[in-house]
């Protein structure tokens with residue numbers, strides 16, 4: 001199926017990428033982009049920079065780079081901004097995070113030191129382990145959100161930006177159930193005026209971004225923009241939104257292995273996942289209330305992929321346990337173990353063990369870049385509301401009401417690439433392949 005190309009505004013001028021949160025992920029992202037711009041690193045892990053896309057028939061041999069196929073902002077046109085309740089500049093914060101070595105950080109020292117966070121909208125009630133001093137004051141949550149809007153306008157003007165995008169790289173907040181205050185925009189805005197506790201800071205950033213016509217991408221499992229109220233606002237203002245929770249280490253593996261089990265109709269008895277992690281994120285997640293938010297996000301994956309309702313003989317009642325243990329010596333170099341009890345022919349048990357020694361922020365940084373560039377593309381192409389094609393990057397992808405999210409990494413990848421083909425008026429690739437055989 002071919003569609004006509006969408007009208008896409010060109011990516012001219014500067015793109016401001018703003019992150020609430022200037023911690024491990026955000027500083028690794030910023031340092032990486034600058035290092036790539038200086039020719040010191042390659043953009044490993046980024047689809048927008050390294051991946052190709054097949055167009056037309058296999059025999060056509062057309063596989064351009066994605067960045068040559070769709071009009072994306074160039075890395076040289078990016079400017080960075082952030083908010084954080086800790087006033088450290090990006091260099092100091094990167095040193096504290098301990099992800100990058102001095103050999104990579106020192107050449108960027110001047111550049112990173114010049115990136116200073118704006119005062120955050122922060123309340124320790126929502127992230128108990130962070131002691132923020134660099135914080136905005138305001139009578140109501142709406143006042144605070146209005147200050148964020150002003151920050152966006154000021155940043156855009158001061159940096160001569162043509163467009164902005166926001167990618168949440170802030171901490172995981174306490175678990176908040178969707179409630180009536182999130183159900184409609186009117187209720188949400190009333191709740192902002194009344195300082196309702198169910199309105200968390202991440203929601204105020206989302207509201208402010210959307211009000212300013214700025215795409216909002218949610219890298220944490222916080223409810224944030226995943227509410228009917230803010231989806232209504234995004235549609236009204238024609239703004240793309242995406243979330244939740246970057247899919248980096250263990251869950252990324254889960255969304256590869258679980259579809260493989262299901263594809264072969266192998267059963268699952270149980271899946272036990274544990275992690276040790278010693279960075280600030282690990283410390284925040286050591287608080288049970290923040291962990292609950294993360295746990296809900298990590299747990300949602302298997303059920304949706306395996307569909308026990310459809311395959312009760314294979315998947316009914318499987319046990320799924322996820323643990324994160326804060327272990328300071330490990331720093332950002334997380335270690336994840338998975339023990340997977342599977343069931344084969346005639347009910348015989350087997351086990352798969354995965355031991356993943358990963359670097360959280362090294363996996364997350366290229367995701368921040370891709371989400372920023374793709375959501376900017378979506379905005380220029382007139383796409384609004386939930387961007388399901390960006391599910392590829394998330395542990396708990398947002399989906400329209402009544403629709404279960406797609407978790408399978410390879411379906412997500414097909415969705416992403418087909419969306420790009422669709423935008424450019426190219427044929428969808430179905431992999432049917434009959435056309436090659438007489």
Ligand SMILES: NC(=O)c1ccc[n+]([C@@H]2O[C@H](COP(=O)([O-])OP(=O)(O)OC[C@H]3O[C@@H](n4cnc5c(N)ncnc54)[C@H](O)[C@@H]3O)[C@@H](O)[C@H]2O)c1
Nearest residue numbers: 021023024025084120170171172220246248280281360364
């Ligand atoms: N690294 C990964 O692989 C990965 C994967 C999925 C999700 N995440 C999520 O990404 C987020 C960032 O991770 P990180 O390792 O950089 O954590 P981090 O603790 O190093 O950085 C988070 C920063 O956010 C700041 N912050 C907290 N509340 C804020 C607010 N209201 N406004 C602005 N800033 C605020 C904190 O002060 C901190 O500096 C976390 O929520 C984490 O759960 C990370």
